[in-house]
Amino acid sequence: MYLCDLHSHSKISPDCDVPLREMVLAAIDAGLQEFCVSDHHDLLDYDGLPATVFDWPAAKAQYHAVKEELGDRLTLRLGLELGSAPYDPGAARMALAQGGEELDFVLGSLHNWIGFRDNGLLDMTSYRGDEALARLAMESTLDHTWTLVAQMPDCYDSLAHVSYPLRYIHNDGIALSMEDYEERVRAIFTEVARTDHAMEVNVWHGADLDSWPTLLAWFKECGGKLVTVGADAHRPQAVAAGIPQALEMMKAAGFDYVTTYERRKPLLHKL
Numbered sequence: 132m133y134l135c136d137l138h139s140h141s142k143i144s145p146d147c148d149v150p151l152r153e154m155v156l157a158a159i160d161a162g163l164q165e166f167c168v169s170d171h172h173d174l175l176d177y178d179g180l181p182a183t184v185f186d187w188p189a190a191k192a193q194y195h196a197v198k199e200e201l202g203d204r205l206t207l208r209l210g211l212e213l214g215s216a217p218y219d220p221g222a223a224r225m226a227l228a229q230g231g232e233e234l235d236f237v238l239g240s241l242h243n244w245i246g247f248r249d250n251g252l253l254d255m256t257s258y259r260g261d262e263a264l265a266r267l268a269m270e271s272t273l274d275h276t277w278t279l280v281a282q283m284p285d286c287y288d289s290l291a292h293v294s295y296p297l298r299y300i301h302n303d304g305i306a307l308s309m310e311d312y313e314e315r316v317r318a319i320f321t322e323v324a325r326t327d328h329a330m331e332v333n334v335w336h337g338a339d340l341d342s343w344p345t346l347l348a349w350f351k352e353c354g355g356k357l358v359t360v361g362a363d364a365h366r367p368q369a370v371a372a373g374i375p376q377a378l379e380m381m382k383a384a385g386f387d388y389v390t391t392y393e394r395r396k397p398l399l400h401k402l
């Protein structure tokens with residue numbers, strides 16, 4: 132089994148204060164063969180205001196220093212979790228261009244409302260007792276995810292945590308599920324597969340293992356071949372948490388390979 136974790140944060144992300152060195156040491160301790168740091172660059176900030184600048188100089192300096200010190204103990208990659216790309220395609224493409232040759236991997240994600248609720252955060256919204264609002268969150272997320280995969284395929288390699296708002300909707304006691312949106316999700320997956328992109332199994336440091344068997348089955352039926360895995364760690368203890376289970380789920384769903392990326396090109400590793 133090829134142990135890899137392609138979704139992890141460091142102090143470059145606004146919601147994490149851990150130096151990359153500590154995350155990589157945790158990855159080595161967990162027995163990972165490959166680890167990708169994917170700090171946040173959301174084109175909308177916590178207040179819903181436009182944010183166009185990612186601190187590439189700091190991200191690259193940290194990455195190169197850690198790679199030089201620890202890199203041959205595992206394969207270390209430089210990634211980016213690019214949020215809300217459909218909000219500002221020009222800014223998204225500029226950030227990726229600035230990543231340049233060193234950028235290995237891009238997760239396409241969405242953490243904000245776009246066009247509703249002052250473009251605030253989906254996870255800071257209270258859905259309690261408001262199923263209509265929860266449905267609006269899902270529909271908005273699926274709309275913008277469709278825009279990303281259909282119109283901006285250059286702006287992501289793997290589609291990150293496609294069921295993201297459900298984490299928070301479920302916490303607020305509302306029983307929506309991806310099955311309620313199966314047709315739309317399958318259309319998205321078909322486009323992801325058709326354009327040779329990947330789907331991410333985001334196990335959220337082991338807290339979300341239940342969503343993925345169904346989504347993996349749909350992705351496979353839609354022609355999907357490339358799947359990445361990520362624990363979405365924001366602290367060292369969460370690095371690789373749930374990754375072995377993710378790889379087992381992939382096997383059970385009939386996938387033979389897990390995918391990693393180098394310079395934005397997929398590499399397949401036998402499960």
Ligand SMILES: [Zn+2]
Pocket residue numbers: 212240241242291292
């Ligand atoms: Zn995310």
Ligand SMILES: [Zn+2]
Pocket residue numbers: 138139140212363
């Ligand atoms: Zn993340």
